[in-house]
Amino acid sequence: MSIINEGEPAPIMDDAEVRHITVGKSQGRLILDRFLRNWVALTSLGVFLAVIVLSVTSIGAFGIPGWWKWAYNDLGTGLLNGGAPTLSLIPTWLGGDGIHLGEHPFGQTLIGIDYFAMTMRGIQNSLIVMFIIGILVAVIGTVVGAVAGYYRGWVESVLMRFTDLVIVIPVIVLGAVVGKIASEHFKGLGVLGLSLVLGLFLWTGLARLVRGEFLTLREREYVDAARVSGARDARIMFRHILPNAVGVVIVSTTLIMAAAILLETGLSYLGFGIRSPDVSLGLIISQNQTAFSTRPYLFVWPGVFIVIIALTVNFIGDGLRDAFDPRQRKFVARRMKEQDAK
Amino acid sequence: MVTFITRRLIVSILLLLGAAFIMYQLTALAGDPLEEFYQSRLPNKAQLIAARTEALQLNVPAPLRFFLWLGGAAKCLIPFANSCDLGLTAQGQKVTDLLPMAMGSTLQLVTAATVLAIAIGITFGIVSALRQYTTFDFVMTFVSFLLYSLPSFWVGILLKEFIAIKFNDFLGDPQLGPIWIAVIAIVIGLLWVGLIGGEWRRRVSVFIVSALATAAVLVYFSITDWFLHPNIGPVFMLIMSAGIGLVLTAMLAGIRNRRVMLVAAIQVVITMICYFALQSLLDISSIYTLLILGLVTLVVGLVSGYLVGGQDRGLNMRVGALTALLSAALILVDRLMQSWPQFLGQSSINGRPIATVGSQTPGLTGDIWMHGLDSFTHLLLPTLTLMLIGFAGYTRFSRAGMLDVLNQDYIRTARAKGMPERVVIVRHAFRNSLIPIATIVASDFGALLGGAIITEQVFAFSGMGNLFQVGLRLPDPNPVMGYFVVVAVMVVVFNFIADMTYSALDPRVRTRG
Numbered sequence: 001m002s003i004i005n006e007g008e009p010a011p012i013m014d015d016a017e018v019r020h021i022t023v024g025k026s027q028g029r030l031i032l033d034r035f036l037r038n039w040v041a042l043t044s045l046g047v048f049l050a051v052i053v054l055s056v057t058s059i060g061a062f063g064i065p066g067w068w069k070w071a072y073n074d075l076g077t078g079l080l081n082g083g084a085p086t087l088s089l090i091p092t093w094l095g096g097d098g099i100h101l102g103e104h105p106f107g108q109t110l111i112g113i114d115y116f117a118m119t120m121r122g123i124q125n126s127l128i129v130m131f132i133i134g135i136l137v138a139v140i141g142t143v144v145g146a147v148a149g150y151y152r153g154w155v156e157s158v159l160m161r162f163t164d165l166v167i168v169i170p171v172i173v174l175g176a177v178v179g180k181i182a183s184e185h186f187k188g189l190g191v192l193g194l195s196l197v198l199g200l201f202l203w204t205g206l207a208r209l210v211r212g213e214f215l216t217l218r219e220r221e222y223v224d225a226a227r228v229s230g231a232r233d234a235r236i237m238f239r240h241i242l243p244n245a246v247g248v249v250i251v252s253t254t255l256i257m258a259a260a261i262l263l264e265t266g267l268s269y270l271g272f273g274i275r276s277p278d279v280s281l282g283l284i285i286s287q288n289q290t291a292f293s294t295r296p297y298l299f300v301w302p303g304v305f306i307v308i309i310a311l312t313v314n315f316i317g318d319g320l321r322d323a324f325d326p327r328q329r330k331f332v333a334r335r336m337k338e339q340d341a342k
Numbered sequence: 343m344v345t346f347i348t349r350r351l352i353v354s355i356l357l358l359l360g361a362a363f364i365m366y367q368l369t370a371l372a373g374d375p376l377e378e379f380y381q382s383r384l385p386n387k388a389q390l391i392a393a394r395t396e397a398l399q400l401n402v403p404a405p406l407r408f409f410l411w412l413g414g415a416a417k418c419l420i421p422f423a424n425s426c427d428l429g430l431t432a433q434g435q436k437v438t439d440l441l442p443m444a445m446g447s448t449l450q451l452v453t454a455a456t457v458l459a460i461a462i463g464i465t466f467g468i469v470s471a472l473r474q475y476t477t478f479d480f481v482m483t484f485v486s487f488l489l490y491s492l493p494s495f496w497v498g499i500l501l502k503e504f505i506a507i508k509f510n511d512f513l514g515d516p517q518l519g520p521i522w523i524a525v526i527a528i529v530i531g532l533l534w535v536g537l538i539g540g541e542w543r544r545r546v547s548v549f550i551v552s553a554l555a556t557a558a559v560l561v562y563f564s565i566t567d568w569f570l571h572p573n574i575g576p577v578f579m580l581i582m583s584a585g586i587g588l589v590l591t592a593m594l595a596g597i598r599n600r601r602v603m604l605v606a607a608i609q610v611v612i613t614m615i616c617y618f619a620l621q622s623l624l625d626i627s628s629i630y631t632l633l634i635l636g637l638v639t640l641v642v643g644l645v646s647g648y649l650v651g652g653q654d655r656g657l658n659m660r661v662g663a664l665t666a667l668l669s670a671a672l673i674l675v676d677r678l679m680q681s682w683p684q685f686l687g688q689s690s691i692n693g694r695p696i697a698t699v700g701s702q703t704p705g706l707t708g709d710i711w712m713h714g715l716d717s718f719t720h721l722l723l724p725t726l727t728l729m730l731i732g733f734a735g736y737t738r739f740s741r742a743g744m745l746d747v748l749n750q751d752y753i754r755t756a757r758a759k760g761m762p763e764r765v766v767i768v769r770h771a772f773r774n775s776l777i778p779i780a781t782i783v784a785s786d787f788g789a790l791l792g793g794a795i796i797t798e799q800v801f802a803f804s805g806m807g808n809l810f811q812v813g814l815r816l817p818d819p820n821p822v823m824g825y826f827v828v829v830a831v832m833v834v835v836f837n838f839i840a841d842m843t844y845s846a847l848d849p850r851v852r853t854r855g
Contacts, residue, residue: 161357167837168361168830170792173810177365177822180372180814262493266796269495270811282495289499289800293507303496310491318487 041319044312070114072121136199141206149214163204179272213245247324254317370404373817429820448805455728463736471744478536489734498800516569613669784840788833
């Protein structure tokens with residue numbers, strides 16, 4: 001047998017051996033696994049999806065009716081029992097009325113609109129605002145940050161000065177002024193208008209982060225390799241560098257979305273956001289705040305749902321951060337001390 | 343460095359100009375200040391319109407009007423000339439007359455909230471980092487996330503209902519029931535267990551001691567109607583002042599350092615002497631007397647630390663000054679408490695001290711202590727609202743920062759050298775973990791000023807946010823611009839400070855020219 005085998009190469013290992021080799025996991029798979037192991041983030045995701053499903057199916061969306069009998073702008077059949085809530089969560093064996101929803105679980109407003117339907121409509125609006133802002137922020141922030149970080153030079157200066165400019169004017173001030181302009185000229189910002197306007201101003205923080213990532217990543221060897229093999233700038237930026245910076249984008253977009261719902265409800269509370277007759281959770285809180293002592297149920301539910309949405313999105317964002325960047329989790333002070341003691 | 347600073351300064355000024363121009367055009371678009379006259383049937387309608395057009399220069403197109411406004415605003419830069427001109431409101435008042443009052447109350451609010459949030463947030467964040475993955479850490483993480491997700495207007499209204507109204511009702515008959523005492527004692531006991539930690543035997547004893555102590559204090563308060571006649575009294579004064587000295591010594595110098603302990607003890611003795619000697623002076627004090635007393639306290643602390651001497655005079659002086667200032671603060675709190683019954687008895691207060699609206703009680707008469715209490719009761723809830731949200735952020739940041747620092751090699755080196763854990767944490771880790779927080783604090787200040795708009799609206803607090811909002815609603819462009827100028831200048835200045843502190847504190851990030 002010659003040293004150089006001219007025929008088929010000898011099998012390096014047999015089939016039994018191949019079966020024992022574990023297939024290497026892709027980066028995405030590793031991240032997903034880490035996220036799925038984080039029960040806080042997973043529970044939050046479940047709750048968040050449940051809130052979406054509840055709000056969409058109950059009163060319907062896009063003209064499709066839901067399973068709930070009233071609509072958010074439906075005067076219904078007048079005030080029942082003074083508009084008091086009929087929701088009961090205490091079972092009969094504890095001395096309550098048993099678990100049931102009743103006719104108007106969250107009560108009615110003074111003119112008899114079902115408050116459950118209003119709250120659901122408010123949740124839908126807040127979610128729409130949140131998602132549109134999220135998408136806008138992710139797209140604009142990534143593109144601006146990528147271009148600034150990749151090209152540097154005057155492009156970077158111009159883009160970064162522009163982000164500085166937006167940072168100088170607090171977002172809530174800008175949102176209020178734009179909301180006022182819209183109510184002056186276009187009969188108020190609709191849900192879409194509000195989210196577009198806010199989205200167009202909120203991307204600056206993300207742009208700075210992405211730029212920072214690109215500044216370090218563009219010096220890597222694989223970028224040089226791509227350039228030498230003739231890849232165009234756009235391809236290098238979005239096919240080669242961006243996948244390595246995607247963690248930053250996803251995590252901070254999530255956190256901005258959580259902040260966005262607080263911003264939207266805050267602006268609506270001040271009267272510069274979504275306006276009546278449409279519904280926002282902030283708006284109905286502002287309409288009912290004086291009735292706190294007499295009709296607290298008008299005040300509690302919208303707030304509770306704002307908190308649930310913001311909290312779950314924040315937890316999801318934190319879970320994503322841990323999944324994308326496990327470095328933070330390495331150090332355990334106590335465990336190290338225990339090892340020292342041994 | 344000088345070129346870097348000048349370049350940053352020039353860029354900042356250009357930024358301010360650009361932002362002001364955009365803001366001016368947007369405000370001009372936000373509505374017609376003459377609108378209220380169009381529907382009116384007043385006989386002198388034409389004159390009114392003419393007068394307001396004249397006062398607000400409405401006949402000049404907005405892009406040009408901006409430069410007229412800028413010309414007036416530029417005069418603010420001339421020192422001592424007092425020729426500042428930010429235009430008139432729709433009612434014909436000068437904006438420059440309105441701004442200082444509004445700025446005063448908003449800054450009071452925001453500063454108090456920031457300082458408290460930083461102090462409490464950093465403490466909890468660092469303890470949370472040192473006890474990573476314990477129950478305490480998980481609870482703190484959850485609490486900070488929850489606070490971070492709270493809409494400020496909702497919290498404000500809840501606080502009004504549950505703190506202000508309930509507490510005022512409670513003062514009608516200040517007796518804590520046994521259930522309340524038990525709940526508060528257990529919660530405080532658990533908090534101490536979380537903060538101190540350790541093995542389970544130590545935890546149990548910490549819990550029992552702190553819960554029993556809390557319960558005893560609460561029972562004492564209930565029996566003696568303390569909430570109507572609060573005071574610290576010489577005995578508690580001594581205990582608390584000695585406690586402050588002891589804790590500061592233990593944290594900064596270690597309990598074995600006798601010299602530092604001596605310095606702290608000197609401060610405690612001086613505090614007790616002052617407590618008895620200064621009461622009559624405090625009765626007739628003004629704000630300036632208090633400032634001078636504060637300075638004297640600082641100097642006494644520093645000098646006594648210096649005189650005690652030893653190897654590390656700087657450490658002596660730090661502990662001395664901190665103990666002296668904190669103990670002096672106790673004396674002030676005690677003096678404020680002595681005015682409480684008189685404050686409650688005022689006809690305008692009528693036994694319901696915690697205010698839900700406004701920034702001061704109209705028609706309140708009295709000395710500095712009465713006004714101090716009045717500001718305190720008005721600031722309490724808005725500050726709390728702003729603080730809760732800031733607290734959440736700082737806890738997260740300082741926890742992350744501390745964990746980051748604890749991972750560094752120089753911490754391992756310090757441990758390997760045999761440094762006591764206290765020195766590693768306080769001297770090596772804590773100081774360095776403060777660097778990123780310093781920049782966050784500076785750049786957050788602007789956001790906090792923006793957030794104050796909502797809080798001021800909830801509590802009908804007449805600060806800058808109120809000026810902005812009312813101006814925007816009318817619409818009345820000049821107050822809106824006045825608000826904007828103040829906020830934007832603050833944001834730019836604080837961002838500038840943030841950059842400077844960062845490069846001053848962390849030599850690794852010195853920027854190229």
